[in-house]
Amino acid sequence: MIIAEVVRSGFVESVHHGVVAVIGGTSLGDVDSPFFPRSSNKPLQTVGLLNAGLVPREEADLALISGSHDGERFHVERVRAMLAATGLGPEALRCPADLPLGETPRNAWLRGGGEAEPILMNCSGKHAGMLATCVINGWPLESYLEIDHPLQKALADAVSELADEPIAALGVDGCGAPIFGITPIGLARAFLRLVEAEPGTPERRVADAMREHPELVAGTGTEDTVLMNAVPGLLVKKGADGVAAAAMAGAGAVALKIADGATRARVPVLIEALRRIGLDVPAMPEVILGGGRPVGEVRAVFG
Known part of the structure; x- marks a missing residue:
């Protein structure tokens, strides 16, 4: 199903297909076929870490564990502090070496002569949370990314329970950790459970930490941070x-996947879906440039 189109100089030059699962409104496309939610799974996995005994230094750490950080200084320093609190250092991380995800911190890092490091990788917060949970339980550290590790079994159980469906497929995410396949409607259902859970439960703790510290979920000026603020x-x-998920207690939840993986269509489609469940969401235009000036846009098309 077409859910977004690229318009340049008034002419529709291309379209993006995909699915939008909506709780509290009308879904678009096949929302019952499983897919890999990629980093949209992270909040669900953080619930699994808490269920497995994770004791964060402070609640704000849960936002970083659930996030895909831009690699700003405050992100990296917090990951380092999380590791140190468990007696570990950055060398314990099994995510690949990378540069900061955000353009501004990446350019600053390179100008300073920096090179790729695992702690800069956008998933290093999640990995630090995984390691802390292993330390608490006395589980092996070297193999914490293996699918048969007790940590990963606990995370799979949490994702399945929150989505209210079995894990449909297992894969390996970009950071090297297992990724669990569920349906778009299952992902939306899981996000709604996070925001509608009772205060103090693992689900609500994760949701509250992310909403109270959105800069730790993503970074300065990044879409997740801007929308939650x-x-x-x-x-x-x-x-x-091209994946995103969002929820608001009392309104509903959405989960979307752009079929070709294009990130440029994600924000327009997400904003339109949120407006369809009655939320007043600010415009965040996805502008097409030509010669350095705006000549078009990517816009949602909900048939």
Whole structure:
């Protein structure tokens, strides 16, 4: 199903297909076929870490564990502090070496002569949370990314329970950790459970930490951060390859996947879906440039 189109100089030059699962409104496309939610799974996995005994230094750490950080200084320093609190250092991380995800921190890092490091990788917060949970339980550290590790079994159980469906497929995410396949409607259902859970439960702790510290979920000026700051109570988490999920207690939830993985269509489609469940969401235009000036836009098309 076409859910977005690229318009340049008034001419529709291309379209993006995909699915939008909506709780509290009308879904578009096949929302019952499983896919890999990528980093949109992270908040669900953080619930699994808490269920497995994770004791964060402070609640704000849960936002970073659930996030895909831009690699700003405050992100990296917090990951380092999380590791140190468990007696570990950055060398314990099994995510690949990378540069900061955000353009501004990446350019600053390179100008300073920096090179790729695992702690800069956008998933290093999640990995630090995984390691902390292993330390608490006395589980092996070297193999924490293996699918048969007790940590990963606990995370799979949490994702399945929150989505209220079995894990449909297992894969390996970009950071090297297992990724669990569920349906778009299952992902939306899981996000709604996070925001509508009772205060103090693992689900609500994760949702509250992310909404109270959105800059730790993503970074300065990044879409997740901007949306959660603009709409109090909204929970948002993007994922790679054109994935996003969001929920608001009392309104509903959405989960989307752009079929070709295009990130440029993600925000327009997400905003339109949120407006369809009655939320007042600010415009965040996805502008097409020509010669350095705006000549078009990517816009949602909900048939």
